[in-house]
Amino acid sequence: MAAVLEPTNATLPTVDARIYPRNGLDILSRAEVARLRDASSGGMHELLRRCALAVLTSGSTTDDPRAARELYPDFDIQVQQQDRGVRIDLFKAPAMAFVEGDLIQGVAELLAAVVRDLAYTAIELDSGGRDLHTSEGITDAVFGLLRNARVLQPGDPNLVVCWGGHSINRDEYLYTKQVGYELGLRGIDICTGCGPGAMKGPMKGATIAHAKQRRRRMRYIGITEPGIIAAESPNPIVNHLVIMPDIEKRLEAFVRMGHGIIVFPGGVGTAEEILYLLGILLQEENAGLPFPLILTGPVASAPYFEQIDRFLRLTLGEAATSRYEIIVGDPAEVGKRMSRGLKKVREHRIAHRDSFFFNWSIDIPLDFQRPFVPTHEAMSALDLHNGRAPHALAADLRRAFSGIVAGNVKEDGIRRVEQHGPFEIHGDPAIMESLDALLRAFVQQHRMKIAGEYRPCYRVVTA
Template sequence: MTARHVINASVSPKGSLETLSQREVQQLSAAGSGSIYSLFRQCALAILNTGAHVDNAKTILEAYRDFEIRIHQQDRGVRLELLNAPADAFVDGEMIASTREMLFSALRDIVYTENELDSQRIDLSSSQGISDYVFHLLRNARTLRPGVEPKIVVCWGGHSISSEEYQYTKKVGHELGLRSLDVCTGCGPGVMKGPMKGATISHAKQRITHGRYLGLTEPGIIAAEAPNPIVNELVILPDIEKRLEAFVRVGHGIIIFPGGAGTAEEFLYLLGILMHPENRDLPFPVILTGPKSAEPYLQQLHAFVGATLGEEAQSHYEIIIDDPAQVARQMTLGLKAVKQFRRERNDAFHFNWLLKIDEGFQRPFDPTHENMAGLQLRRDLPPHELAANLRRAFSGIVAGNVKDKGIRLIEKHGPYKIHGDAAVMQPLDKLLQAFVAQHRMKLPGGAEYVPCYQVIS
């Protein structure tokens, strides 16, 4: 990626984060500790690159090495001074409105996350404490809206998909919007954009002026996959595990489109939770869908789940091929069951407190070579534990593919080595080979994909 035109500019927030304390400004200053500033700079650079067809954090960071942000506290509130910023984020010298919103959302979340961690009320040593932390992060972002009936549909899928698959996601989003449903995605390109784009049109047709296009991400992902400009509520969670928990706590149903390693990670996380005995009776509609051309992929993913986690795991979702209207109808029916269930048990519509999430699904996984090699991938494990470990394996592959830290680890130490029983490794290897053959690991157009892993049985 070559550096594009750059611009120097000054920008102030509008309706989000009006002021910072002197301590917060110091925390974010390059003259301070540096770590928070570096995090904010990385996220800001990704947001300013919205629309760029790049999925490599290292490439983006290197292309704009001289990009700087200076944070100024003034009588009228906080102001950001941007030096050598990507010019595509501006029109006639003015920052695009959606970009400005997301830029200050990033500032809000990073400041709040740091201050919450310093707070005495946060207890990250317990499962309940971690869920409370996720709740506080979402509430601070004004994502949680009490009293609104369940209608947030989470859409998961790949950033590297074919044009036909992308058009299909738009059709599904359109059908969801016609039924007054809102869309939540990982906020990037591909499947993370298509359903939102479809829903914006149908919301306009239905004269819905406050449609929600919620994007949930984390620093390592946003740096590689810039948010799409349709997102009107961006939340940056501290790590992938809290991001995944936010999806299942705030969403009321999930649609899974074709994708790659990241989609498999999300799917396995979800199945591991739904298979927990305490969640057996909890309604949570899950639909796998895609155009006719994607049926082999969806059936292969279905077969992988059956081979590794068994038939019970397969019972937690349904597959609908090439029928956007039916997907939306089934999701609408599922949301009615969610509404009834939560009313009967006095559970909140805006945050799924009753969903049991084991601590093993909440603890951040650091995809070092040692940790990846040490994953227990055995068929004799309880299915929800095996799902958790498979999720970690895919999380490492995502890191090695697109995250700056993971890419640098692979460059230094070579590919990750993933060990396990043949009964697990063979289906895993087959699935990963299919991802590579179908160009689902990276955005098309770049260099030929070189796997960041070796599967060893």
């Protein structure tokens, strides 16, 4: 890629640049370019601008998705189709993304990924190119997005998904690096939500181990979605960025691509991810499916995992505990256990003739795939009562946490809460008390990187 810088006058340093992307974004159709340039309510331009600005301002210290746009209100991006390929024009872009007159190479690659994925979504999904009304159709759409992003690669199962908070303390961050180092020594690649904190640490640790093992083709995959990327800009180690169209397809991508999952301390989003995965694994159809799931952190984080464990036992029952193990303060043991788990995954995939690069065998019900829009009415209608099947309760609990994530960090959710007040969440007293205690603990432990005083975007109602 090449850039031509034109300094501009602004409160913060900005530049104009012209980018010629390569590596998978050599051409776009006229229809794709038209959708990306369409600034109407049904167009993709505002979404493109928002995601591009998130990539260009990687390292933001706030969860508010509006902060970057307030700092760079005149930023714009235009995609042009030329006879010799694609050109991306940046206007008043953050100068922090450039060095010595050139756009940083890693930033340029992530910017091209933004254009690639939004163009694909606009034509293949938004324009009716895929059947999104059936479970099979949604899974096929997830596969198509990942294949188009060129992150599906044949080879032995070695991709571990790491979940955890973007707002963690120093000791927890160092621990995630140590775990990543142990994984890297064992030839394991890393996939995360692409942001900072527990999403960056494992990748950073793995880079050192991969270098020691002289691995030359490492994968540090970051999977995000438009509502999250502004609050969790990609960290600089990500070398494969994928933007899924919504949180449900993002979660399915993690489960379909990953061969095992490690969960570090986190906040509301991490709880949502745990509930999503356990809800799926508790399905009868997935009872015999090996899927290593480890919850881990430093010794000081033991109370956090005890609280999570109590919440899961209360809501989903003892059966849920058989699908995960908790390891505290032992990164090497985490690496050993995960390595052994990946071998079982490999054996199972071979025995059932399932691919190594995409988990077709795992059953994900349509209830877990339909996008959930956290309106006040939808949040109030969630059924958080005892007596339901564990996987069904997990689905609604996941939606509850998804709504709280939206109210905290997603622009649409923040706006709804500002206009109509906190979401109301109804359920059995025991579940509501445990849920409220868990959420309050997240705030007290500073697991939500909110600017200023935190005001809950929810209110629990016992019934």
